Amino acid sequence: MGTARRCARRRHLGVSLRVRYELLRRAVSAPSDRVTGKEPSVPAVSVDGLRKRFGSGPDAVTAVDGVSFDVERGSVVGLLGPNGAGKTTLIKSILGTVLPDTGAVRIMGVDVHEAPRAAYAHVDAMLEGARNDYWRLTVRENLRYFATVGGVDPDSVADRHDRLLDRLDLTDKADEPVRNLSRGMKQKVSLASVLAGGADVVFLDEPTLGLDVASARTFRAEVRRLAAETGLTVLLSSHDMDVVEAVCDRVIVVADGRIVADDAPGALLRDDDHRLRLASPAFDDDTVRALGDRVAVTRVERLDDGRIEVTVDTEGLYALMDALRRRDVPLTEVRSVDPGLDDVLLDLVDEAERGSGA
Numbered sequence: 001m002g003t004a005r006r007c008a009r010r011r012h013l014g015v016s017l018r019v020r021y022e023l024l025r026r027a028v029s030a031p032s033d034r035v036t037g038k039e040p041s042v043p044a045v046s047v048d049g050l051r052k053r054f055g056s057g058p059d060a061v062t063a064v065d066g067v068s069f070d071v072e073r074g075s076v077v078g079l080l081g082p083n084g085a086g087k088t089t090l091i092k093s094i095l096g097t098v099l100p101d102t103g104a105v106r107i108m109g110v111d112v113h114e115a116p117r118a119a120y121a122h123v124d125a126m127l128e129g130a131r132n133d134y135w136r137l138t139v140r141e142n143l144r145y146f147a148t149v150g151g152v153d154p155d156s157v158a159d160r161h162d163r164l165l166d167r168l169d170l171t172d173k174a175d176e177p178v179r180n181l182s183r184g185m186k187q188k189v190s191l192a193s194v195l196a197g198g199a200d201v202v203f204l205d206e207p208t209l210g211l212d213v214a215s216a217r218t219f220r221a222e223v224r225r226l227a228a229e230t231g232l233t234v235l236l237s238s239h240d241m242d243v244v245e246a247v248c249d250r251v252i253v254v255a256d257g258r259i260v261a262d263d264a265p266g267a268l269l270r271d272d273d274h275r276l277r278l279a280s281p282a283f284d285d286d287t288v289r290a291l292g293d294r295v296a297v298t299r300v301e302r303l304d305d306g307r308i309e310v311t312v313d314t315e316g317l318y319a320l321m322d323a324l325r326r327r328d329v330p331l332t333e334v335r336s337v338d339p340g341l342d343d344v345l346l347d348l349v350d351e352a353e354r355g356s357g358a
Ligand SMILES: Nc1ncnc2c1ncn2[C@@H]1O[C@H](COP(=O)(O)OP(=O)(O)OP(=O)(O)O)[C@@H](O)[C@H]1O
Pocket: 054, 055, 061, 062, 063, 081, 082, 083, 084, 085, 086, 087, 088, 089, 090
């Protein structure tokens, strides 16, 4: 622990290490409050009317624009959206590392403004990848250190640490200082120390970025197992749709600082929309543009092979066929395509941008 304290004083710590240190410091300084808000009916995270604007005047950016949602305990919620949608600002506003302009956040029923120490006592976070461990400590010392400051006796979770190290293929590196590890390995150490730390709620920003295939698979299994067995609540942001589909009970899609969808991944995929691939020798640019402009299609896109792909609801499907007939466009192929979560996400974002006139 002496080494850990010395490390904690080092000046060049990364932002996320400081974020995490602050969260954990608040946690240990309020041990008696940790029982607050444990009633099962209280959501693990409750966000109400959160808004954050950067800058002022014509250059101002509203990164989070009146966001509200609850996260049930033991659930795994994915935060999705294109680059710049506001996911990281939202997570940082919840964690208090960015000060929101308006809105309320409660963690395990505790208001973060009224009782920040008690609220954040429940929380751990991995932001910005692999920079949130003490690089001078060994892998195992990091796990033990973060368990200790998270209020858990490290000896009582030694088995859990061994299992995580084994599953993440880090056993051989357990006694190696973290600074000697590769980037991907450092990220695995960060994940292991967050997952094995004993927090009730964890926030993970792009947790699988840079992980190899086997480690990403282990991560998915461990998150599901911890949520089911220990009631861990996870809020993660990711651009990796395989991860999101595999681990998330629920997906919150953010575009332009607002929530544009909030549902189970399966429900988003079962949406009423039809995605069709159409081939015709007569798909010139004018026809494609006319379909996008005048027919009620959610999306029309020209593929590299000359076919077009359209997304339409049932009403739009009839209108589309009528429009093609009116323009004497012969169809040589009509094929239904099963959309993936990435397709659904693109459609939702397109729709939101069209709605806002962007
Ligand atoms: N500190 C800041 N100062 C000014 N603008 C900021 C700041 N942080 C974020 N922004 C802006 O706020 C918007 C949302 O950014 P944010 O990083 O939250 O998006 P994101 O969804 O996490 O994106 P990505 O997927 O690329 O990580 C962007 O327009 C970004 O440029």
